[in-house]
Amino acid sequence: MVKINENYQKLQGSYLFSTIAKKVGAYAEANPDRKIIRLGIGDVTRPLTPTIIKTLHNAVDEMADEKTFRGYAPDLGYDFLRKAVCDNDYRARGCAIEEDEIFISDGAKPDSGNIQEIFGNDNRIAVCDPVYPVYVDSNVMAGRAGDYVESTGRYSDILYLPCSAGNNFAPELPESECGLIYLCFPNNPTGMAITKDELQKWVDYANEHGSVIIFDAAYEAYISEENVPHSIYECDGAKTCAIELHSFSKNAGFTGLRLGYAVVPKELVRGGVSLNSLWARRHATKYNGAPYIVQRAGEAVYSPEGKKEIRGLVDFYMENASYILSGLKKAGYTVFGGVNSPYIWLATPDNMSSWDFFDHLLEDANVVGTPGVGFGSCGEGYFRLTAFGSHENTKEAVDRICRL
Amino acid sequence: MVKINENYQKLQGSYLFSTIAKKVGAYAEANPDRKIIRLGIGDVTRPLTPTIIKTLHNAVDEMADEKTFRGYAPDLGYDFLRKAVCDNDYRARGCAIEEDEIFISDGAKPDSGNIQEIFGNDNRIAVCDPVYPVYVDSNVMAGRAGDYVESTGRYSDILYLPCSAGNNFAPELPESECGLIYLCFPNNPTGMAITKDELQKWVDYANEHGSVIIFDAAYEAYISEENVPHSIYECDGAKTCAIELHSFSKNAGFTGLRLGYAVVPKELVRGGVSLNSLWARRHATKYNGAPYIVQRAGEAVYSPEGKKEIRGLVDFYMENASYILSGLKKAGYTVFGGVNSPYIWLATPDNMSSWDFFDHLLEDANVVGTPGVGFGSCGEGYFRLTAFGSHENTKEAVDRICRL
Numbered sequence: 001m002v003k004i005n006e007n008y009q010k011l012q013g014s015y016l017f018s019t020i021a022k023k024v025g026a027y028a029e030a031n032p033d034r035k036i037i038r039l040g041i042g043d044v045t046r047p048l049t050p051t052i053i054k055t056l057h058n059a060v061d062e063m064a065d066e067k068t069f070r071g072y073a074p075d076l077g078y079d080f081l082r083k084a085v086c087d088n089d090y091r092a093r094g095c096a097i098e099e100d101e102i103f104i105s106d107g108a109k110p111d112s113g114n115i116q117e118i119f120g121n122d123n124r125i126a127v128c129d130p131v132y133p134v135y136v137d138s139n140v141m142a143g144r145a146g147d148y149v150e151s152t153g154r155y156s157d158i159l160y161l162p163c164s165a166g167n168n169f170a171p172e173l174p175e176s177e178c179g180l181i182y183l184c185f186p187n188n189p190t191g192m193a194i195t196k197d198e199l200q201k202w203v204d205y206a207n208e209h210g211s212v213i214i215f216d217a218a219y220e221a222y223i224s225e226e227n228v229p230h231s232i233y234e235c236d237g238a239k240t241c242a243i244e245l246h247s248f249s250k251n252a253g254f255t256g257l258r259l260g261y262a263v264v265p266k267e268l269v270r271g272g273v274s275l276n277s278l279w280a281r282r283h284a285t286k287y288n289g290a291p292y293i294v295q296r297a298g299e300a301v302y303s304p305e306g307k308k309e310i311r312g313l314v315d316f317y318m319e320n321a322s323y324i325l326s327g328l329k330k331a332g333y334t335v336f337g338g339v340n341s342p343y344i345w346l347a348t349p350d351n352m353s354s355w356d357f358f359d360h361l362l363e364d365a366n367v368v369g370t371p372g373v374g375f376g377s378c379g380e381g382y383f384r385l386t387a388f389g390s391h392e393n394t395k396e397a398v399d400r401i402c403r404l
Numbered sequence: 405m406v407k408i409n410e411n412y413q414k415l416q417g418s419y420l421f422s423t424i425a426k427k428v429g430a431y432a433e434a435n436p437d438r439k440i441i442r443l444g445i446g447d448v449t450r451p452l453t454p455t456i457i458k459t460l461h462n463a464v465d466e467m468a469d470e471k472t473f474r475g476y477a478p479d480l481g482y483d484f485l486r487k488a489v490c491d492n493d494y495r496a497r498g499c500a501i502e503e504d505e506i507f508i509s510d511g512a513k514p515d516s517g518n519i520q521e522i523f524g525n526d527n528r529i530a531v532c533d534p535v536y537p538v539y540v541d542s543n544v545m546a547g548r549a550g551d552y553v554e555s556t557g558r559y560s561d562i563l564y565l566p567c568s569a570g571n572n573f574a575p576e577l578p579e580s581e582c583g584l585i586y587l588c589f590p591n592n593p594t595g596m597a598i599t600k601d602e603l604q605k606w607v608d609y610a611n612e613h614g615s616v617i618i619f620d621a622a623y624e625a626y627i628s629e630e631n632v633p634h635s636i637y638e639c640d641g642a643k644t645c646a647i648e649l650h651s652f653s654k655n656a657g658f659t660g661l662r663l664g665y666a667v668v669p670k671e672l673v674r675g676g677v678s679l680n681s682l683w684a685r686r687h688a689t690k691y692n693g694a695p696y697i698v699q700r701a702g703e704a705v706y707s708p709e710g711k712k713e714i715r716g717l718v719d720f721y722m723e724n725a726s727y728i729l730s731g732l733k734k735a736g737y738t739v740f741g742g743v744n745s746p747y748i749w750l751a752t753p754d755n756m757s758s759w760d761f762f763d764h765l766l767e768d769a770n771v772v773g774t775p776g777v778g779f780g781s782c783g784e785g786y787f788r789l790t791a792f793g794s795h796e797n798t799k800e801a802v803d804r805i806c807r808l
Binding site: 001002003004005006008009011018041043044045046047048050053056057060061063064065066069070071072073075106107109110113114117118119120121122123133134137138141143179180209210211212253255256257258270271273275278281282284285286287288289290291292293294390 | 405406407408410412415445447448449450452454457460461464465467468469473474476477479510514518521522523524525527537541542545547584613614615616657659661662674675677685688689691692694695696698794
């Protein structure tokens with residue numbers, strides 16, 4: 001008799017966004033006349049920009065011609081894209097990352113779910129609380145999380161790093177040993193960033209303890225303040241302790257196109273083994289490359305026109321973020337994020353629970369957001385709104401919330 | 405100190421095709437004047453067909469317009485594609501598979517590497533020998549394979565099912581218990597198929613023992629003979645014991661576009677748990693959907709024009725297969741496969757080892773094939789050629805081999 005992976009039985013409910021989709025679906029069905037505005041899932045809404053579209057068409061045409069047709073992509077990504085990433089996201093910022101340290105993938109979500117596979121199952125992992133659920137759930141599936149404890153809403157073997165208004169949503173260094181540390185800054189869900197000096201402390205900690213930091217930089221393009229690092233490799237010594245994950249979803253609008261990359265420096269060695277070689281092996285065995293046409297689109301993101309257009313997308317969403325921030329502040333809400341990030345994190349009013357506030361907003365303002373507690377127990381009493389709507393919808397949603 | 409996944413240390417050498425690529429690269433560099441013909445990797449060479457290209461362009465245009473732009477795809481695939489798959493690949497063949505049993509993915513390689521994750525680490529797995537390396541390597545990484553035994557070229561905890569000329573490359577039922585059974589028919593690498601009656605025996609065995617069959621049907625489109633099953637669900641009772649994997653790579657030429665699907669029937673339950681729900685959870689947590697434009701291209705494969713064009717692609721490659729088969733036979737080689745599959749499996753002459761024959765072919769005919777032993781110890785003394793070249797190159801390669 002085959003045995004299933006019993007760790008899956010420890011997962012709690014279904015994945016956060018599926019639950020929200022079901023709730024919203026039920027409400028919409030029962031109230032077909034209401035116009036629901038979705039500021040919940042972090043999905044972009046602006047179309048792909050002209051340079052990306054043109055590049056996609058060109059690449060599609062290449063696939064139509066025997067002479068330019070492309071079959072299997074190189075396991076780790078096309079050289080043209082690895083070079084563009086390296087030149088623009090690293091060398092231009094003074095980070096000494098090389099092409100063969102870049103691994104092209106179909107997005108930061110798969111990468112952040114899969115990266116734990118190259119580590120042993122007996123590692124203790126540390127995550128911020130609140131946290132992007134994929135870090136936790138992928139480790140639950142692998143058996144690293146221990147048991148779910150109903151009373152705390154946490155897994156017994158995970159080290160949670162509380163992030164709240166009290167510490168300005170910047171976690172303190174762990175007091176007990178942990179092997180793998182997930183950090184995401186600018187943060188999903190809180191929208192808060194940390195300074196280079198603060199991140200340096202984590203790099204020093206990891207190097208001292210032999211830990212590895214998984215640094216999720218998916219929201220890097222939204223950084224507007226000085227002294228907020230765009231890459232962990234801006235910190236001294238990060239190449240010996242950190243893996244960095246990037247996405248083309250939030251800057252260039254590739255959520256439906258799927259492209260991302262991981263940086264695994266060759267200097268990152270544990271137990272005498274290069275993690276770069278482990279990740280390369282994992283890619284070669286369990287993955288088969290991102291589509292050629294999508295990798296060409298990724299390259300176009302770094303062209304002069306592409307950069308200008310992508311800047312326009314980010315600015316568009318950040319205009320929404322400003323509107324949400326200032327509107328909610330004016331209405332008396334306590335709000336965070338929204339300056340270096342498309343996420344606004346608000347304290348629920350009147351000690352409402354996150355899910356009560358979700359229902360309240362859905363039913364009384366027909367606005368969908370994400371309950372903070374869905375991201376961890378420290379998210380209880382908070383609520384996430386995203387800046388990815390249209391100007392019109394965002395404005396209307398904020399106005400509706402302010403009228404509540 | 406973080407611990408790495410020590411199972412990776414048990415993997416042998418690098419992935420077969422990477423090794424071949426390095427050998428060929430070195431030869432090409434040392435002999436820049438030679439025209440090397442590659443009949444090694446199973447990568448297609450014909451361009452995408454007009455209907456697919458047109459569909460891709462249309463879908464790209466949708467991504468350029470706010471009103472038709474698509475962000476995150478549904479976790480498990482767009483309904484339009486799940487329906488097209490269901491109608492054409494199952495209902496049309498009398499197999500009662502439903503849309504919510506179809507999971508769209510970025511290809512059969514990732515699916516066949518990832519599917520083991522929903523099973524416990526204490527399962528014994530069974531694979532054919534020779535075998536597509538991904539089944540074995542993904543289980544080595546998960547810790548199910550035991551230790552590599554140099555003298556046998558096998559892992560201690562895997563049950564190998566020998567396939568040779570003696571049993572017409574159809575494995576015998578296992579004599580000892582195994583939980584997870586990987587079967588691929590038409591087979592990669594041998595190119596041999598099994599009849600529906602033979603496959604029914606496996607289904608009966610799995611149902612009797614509570615095993616689960618992972619049935620890789622990537623080469624289904626190449627079946628030309630009657631009584632060779634296109635799907636395992638043509639067998640009675642397969643829905644309670646089998647997962648089926650499909651690819652758009654080999655029929656529609658999507659190796660560089662990336663699209664596939666897995667079928668996990670809802671009736672497939674083990675330990676009281678539906679494997680359909682486990683795979684859905686895995687998808688939702690660690691994957692983020694295939695690109696919209698690629699899923700539209702997949703849908704177009706099932707249009708009347710698409711079907712005609714795809715048939716043309718398969719016929720094109722099968723013309724090569726026939727040429728290789730008859731040419732090598734005439735030259736005195738003992739050959740298998742090539743009738744229901746684009747793979748030709750030949751016995752190396754004069755008791756040469758597979759790698760010696762590889763070197764011989766590379767150096768003396770400038771033809772690249774795949775050493776049989778790269779697929780398992782029972783592949784020693786065999787060699788794989790693929791029908792995916794151009795007519796001209798295939799003809800030239802065969803003629804060169806015949807002149808040796």
